[in-house]
Amino acid sequence: PEVTHLPNLPNDVEGLRQSIRDAVVRVVGEDPRQATERDWMEALAFAIRERMVERRLLTRRQFADEDVKRVYYLSMEYLIGRMLEANLRNMGILEPARQAMADLGVNLDTILDLEDDAALGNGGLGRLAACILESLATQGYPGYGYGIRYEFGMFRQEFEPYHQVEHPDNWLRYGNPWEFPRSDRKYPIHFYGHVVEHHHPRGETRYTWENGEEVLAMAYDYPTAGYGRRNVNNLRLWAAKATRDFDLRYFNEGDYIRAVADKAESETISMVLYPNDATAIGKELRLKQEYFFVSASLQDILDRHLALGYNLDALPDKVAIQLNDTHPAIAVAELMRLLVDCHELSWDRAWDLARRTFAYTNHTLMPEALETWPVELMERVLPRHMGIIYQINHDFLEQVRHRYPGDNDRLARLSIIDEQNGRRVRMAHLAVVGSHRVNGVAALHTQLLQETLFEDFYNLWPERFVNVTNGVTPRLWMIQANPALTELLGQRIGNDWQYDLDRLRALEPYAHDADLQKAFLDVKRANKVRLANLVRERTGVELNPDVMFDVQIKRIHEYKRQLLKLLHVVDLYRRIRAGEDVAPRVVLFGGKAAPGYARAKGIIQVINEVADIVNHDPAVGDRLKCVFFPNYEVSSASIIIPAADVSEQISTAGFEASGTGNMKLALNGALTIGTLDGANIEIRDAVGEESIFIFGMTADEVVEHRRNGPNPEAILAQQPNLAAAVEMIESGFFTCDDPGTHGDLGRYLRHEDPFFVIADYAAYTEACERADTLYADRTAWAEAAILNVARMGYFSIDRTVRDYANQIWDIIPEPVAPSR
Numbered sequence: 127p128e129v130t131h132l133p134n135l136p137n138d139v140e141g142l143r144q145s146i147r148d149a150v151v152r153v154v155g156e157d158p159r160q161a162t163e164r165d166w167m168e169a170l171a172f173a174i175r176e177r178m179v180e181r182r183l184l185t186r187r188q189f190a191d192e193d194v195k196r197v198y199y200l201s202m203e204y205l206i207g208r209m210l211e212a213n214l215r216n217m218g219i220l221e222p223a224r225q226a227m228a229d230l231g232v233n234l235d236t237i238l239d240l241e242d243d244a245a246l247g248n249g250g251l252g253r254l255a256a257c258i259l260e261s262l263a264t265q266g267y268p269g270y271g272y273g274i275r276y277e278f279g280m281f282r283q284e285f286e287p288y289h290q291v292e293h294p295d296n297w298l299r300y301g302n303p304w305e306f307p308r309s310d311r312k313y314p315i316h317f318y319g320h321v322v323e324h325h326h327p328r329g330e331t332r333y334t335w336e337n338g339e340e341v342l343a344m345a346y347d348y349p350t351a352g353y354g355r356r357n358v359n360n361l362r363l364w365a366a367k368a369t370r371d372f373d374l375r376y377f378n379e380g381d382y383i384r385a386v387a388d389k390a391e392s393e394t395i396s397m398v399l400y401p402n403d404a405t406a407i408g409k410e411l412r413l414k415q416e417y418f419f420v421s422a423s424l425q426d427i428l429d430r431h432l433a434l435g436y437n438l439d440a441l442p443d444k445v446a447i448q449l450n451d452t453h454p455a456i457a458v459a460e461l462m463r464l465l466v467d468c469h470e471l472s473w474d475r476a477w478d479l480a481r482r483t484f485a486y487t488n489h490t491l492m493p494e495a496l497e498t499w500p501v502e503l504m505e506r507v508l509p510r511h512m513g514i515i516y517q518i519n520h521d522f523l524e525q526v527r528h529r530y531p532g533d534n535d536r537l538a539r540l541s542i543i544d545e546q547n548g549r550r551v552r553m554a555h556l557a558v559v560g561s562h563r564v565n566g567v568a569a570l571h572t573q574l575l576q577e578t579l580f581e582d583f584y585n586l587w588p589e590r591f592v593n594v595t596n597g598v599t600p601r602l603w604m605i606q607a608n609p610a611l612t613e614l615l616g617q618r619i620g621n622d623w624q625y626d627l628d629r630l631r632a633l634e635p636y637a638h639d640a641d642l643q644k645a646f647l648d649v650k651r652a653n654k655v656r657l658a659n660l661v662r663e664r665t666g667v668e669l670n671p672d673v674m675f676d677v678q679i680k681r682i683h684e685y686k687r688q689l690l691k692l693l694h695v696v697d698l699y700r701r702i703r704a705g706e707d708v709a710p711r712v713v714l715f716g717g718k719a720a721p722g723y724a725r726a727k728g729i730i731q732v733i734n735e736v737a738d739i740v741n742h743d744p745a746v747g748d749r750l751k752c753v754f755f756p757n758y759e760v761s762s763a764s765i766i767i768p769a770a771d772v773s774e775q776i777s778t779a780g781f782e783a784s785g786t787g788n789m790k791l792a793l794n795g796a797l798t799i800g801t802l803d804g805a806n807i808e809i810r811d812a813v814g815e816e817s818i819f820i821f822g823m824t825a826d827e828v829v830e831h832r833r834n835g836p837n838p839e840a841i842l843a844q845q846p847n848l849a850a851a852v853e854m855i856e857s858g859f860f861t862c863d864d865p866g867t868h869g870d871l872g873r874y875l876r877h878e879d880p881f882f883v884i885a886d887y888a889a890y891t892e893a894c895e896r897a898d899t900l901y902a903d904r905t906a907w908a909e910a911a912i913l914n915v916a917r918m919g920y921f922s923i924d925r926t927v928r929d930y931a932n933q934i935w936d937i938i939p940e941p942v943a944p945s946r
């Protein structure tokens with residue numbers, strides 16, 4: 127047979143059982159008789175990965191043969207979660223593997239639970255990146271991810287007893303069967319040093335970047351399988367490796383240990399994920415992390431481009447690079463360095479190629495989250511790039527001067543260099559100037575980008591701005607997370623929706639159908655029982671699956687207003703104790719706070735303290751339970767989301783760029799209580815007024831309220847229930863051992879309340895009552911929930927990826943032919 131023919135391992139029960147049994151001996155090195163569950167998990171993973179890499183190489187051949195255009199997604203974060211079940215499902219071998227494991231005396235479900243989440247991200251941005259990669263493969267697009275192989279991902283959260291304590295996430299302690307270490311794919315990455323100018327007789331000046339320090343970036347490949355498709359793409363994560371040569375200075379001083387320590391130090395670059403998701407980090411190590419993975423990725427992309435026989439002028443025709451927020455924005459300067467300094471292209475030619483290749487997605491309007499680096503730091507760590515950024519800025523401001531002669535304020539506003547606040551490089555400006563497309567992640571967010579943060583850029587280049595509303599993958603968030611619902615949908619409308627989520631609309635005519643309504647409510651109740659078991663296991667709290675499960679799961683942040691939900695809980699608690707008959711509910715919180723974000727950590731603490739009192743108050747019983755689910759992550763989200771009746775999306779309007787949890791919860795039949803913020807607006811448009819509970823100020827009203835709205839004290843004076851709830855918290859009712867604990871929180875709500883929790887409270891409780899009323903009518907609720915699911919097809923990540931492909935990347939699917 128043709129030696130280069132790629133093997134094609136059998137995917138039937140027999141074939142899988144053989145591979146798994148071989149792997150436990152040959153790869154894991156254990157006797158099947160003694161093998162532990164973890165051994166069998168590894169063996170199963172190896173049996174799958176050998177099938178995935180076959181398809182990966184097939185896919186790569188097809189792409190090379192078909193001369194495709196590729197998209198590269200550059201992201202500092204990938205919140206992947208567990209890989210075993212997803213890979214089994216997407217490879218189409220879940221059930222045969224389950225049988226094969228059973229034949230070997232192993233229960234697949236216990237194995238699945240052993241796997242740690244790959245938590246290489248903070249929240250929305252990281253999870254979106256993971257959903258996008260899965261959809262690129264599922265739809266057959268030539269799409270690759272680049273990122274960092276952090277040794278320590280998102281910290282593990284524990285409560286001791288009420289406040290968050292962070293524990294390192296040593297997720298690689300057992301190794302990782304899914305990764306292919308690529309010792310043949312190493313790139314040198316430089317830092318520090320200085321730049322030398324070389325004036326050539328022909329007049330042009332060339333630059334060399336000399337001395338400084340070097341670390342190697344080594345690739346680890348994670349194959350990414352498409353669902354029901356033979357295409358397997360790749361996620362390449364870089365790890366820092368010390369270069370071989372020693373700093374002889376220490377060596378000659380016989381300070382061998384120091385020399386080695388110095389080496390080891392260089393490997394810390396890829397050691398840990400920064401757990402911040404809303405405030406720019408500003409640390410030198412963070413900048414080094416950003417440049418480290420960007421430089422390795424661009425060197426790798428150019429290498430592949432040239433190895434495929436293309437010349438550099440073909441770059442924008444064959445390569446699209448998406449910048450996932452500003453975190454990889456240094457790529458604009460790095461590609462210029464590679465093209466001009468290394469490949470000796472002229473500046474203008476290089477600039478034209480770079481701008482047509484890059485596109486930038488913004489995920490937040492929060493000023494404190496926008497990265498700006500001190501010029502002094504950039505100059506020290508990346509001296510050549512600072513020079514290049516000056517040149518880019520010079521040429522850019524020339525354009526602006528030409529377009530708006532004499533308008534120096536506009537120049538200062540647009541400049542990549544912020545001359546105020548100690549001269550800082552605005553990475554968002556570098557990303558916009560260096561890209562041919564800029565997008566927000568929901569219609570309102572993109573509109574606000576054009577009207578506020580990037581107004582001057584929008585006036586300059588309106589054609590560059592597009593909206594691409596986020597989405598979520600139905601494979602993980604419906605088929606894997608909610609098999610009972612998947613089964614029910616299959617019975618009613620077939621399974622096409624799994625490949626084309628708009629097909630859910632076929633459910634609409636059945637929304638009134640009593641049988642479907644009953645079946646739907648039974649599925650929800652079964653999922654609530656499953657969650658209640660997990661909550662009992664993790665927290666000891668007993669939940670009654672027959673009351674409303676009201677869920678707020680997301681990172682802890684003031685603008686996401688977990689405090690609004692908490693005040694509602696305290697209000698209900700006080701009224702129950704006062705003998706009022708309120709609708710019973712379970713309120714479940716989940717989410718991590720950035721370790722340095724004191725206010726967010728305070729919110730976690732007060733929620734846990736209130737929950738403890740409420741849950742142990744005999745006067746309340748089952749009518750109200752409040753739980754803070756510890757260590758909320760992707761794998762726990764997939765248990766919580768199918769069990770939710772109500773989805774809390776209550777951010778201050780204008781602050782949540784999109785949200786994606788809102789989409790996952792609605793697709794699993796939860797009804798949304800939400801403000802007109804981010805993608806909530808598009809969800810309302812899709813599901814209809816009658817299937818959602820909208821409340822509160824709009825983004826414009828928030829701006830108006832900030833200007834001349836009543837202060838919180840004035841509002842509290844009008845709302846005794848609310849005032850009593852605030853009073854209860856600040857008076858130490860929930861912290862009897864230390865009454866003063868939340869005095870500051872009381873003061874914060876009365877005198878600051880920057881996100882208008884107090885101002886929106888009345889409208890919020892009114893919306894909660896609307897939800898209670900509808901929930902009491904199980905038929906009406908079931909109908910609304912079914913309509914929700916039927917009308918959420920738009921929020922599939924497959925639609926999102928198609929929008930990026932058509933509006934930004936200009937790529938087309940290249941499905942691997944069954945014959946190949």
Ligand SMILES: CCc1ccc([C@H](C)CC(=O)N[C@@H]2O[C@H](CO)[C@@H](O)[C@H](O)[C@H]2O)cc1
Nearest residue numbers: 250251403406489495567782783784785786
């Ligand atoms: C530099 C520190 C840092 C790290 C991450 C971030 C992310 C942009 C924060 C984030 O995850 N944003 C969320 O992105 C989601 C995906 O687009 C949106 O759905 C959320 O609304 C947005 O908050 C900001 C700042």
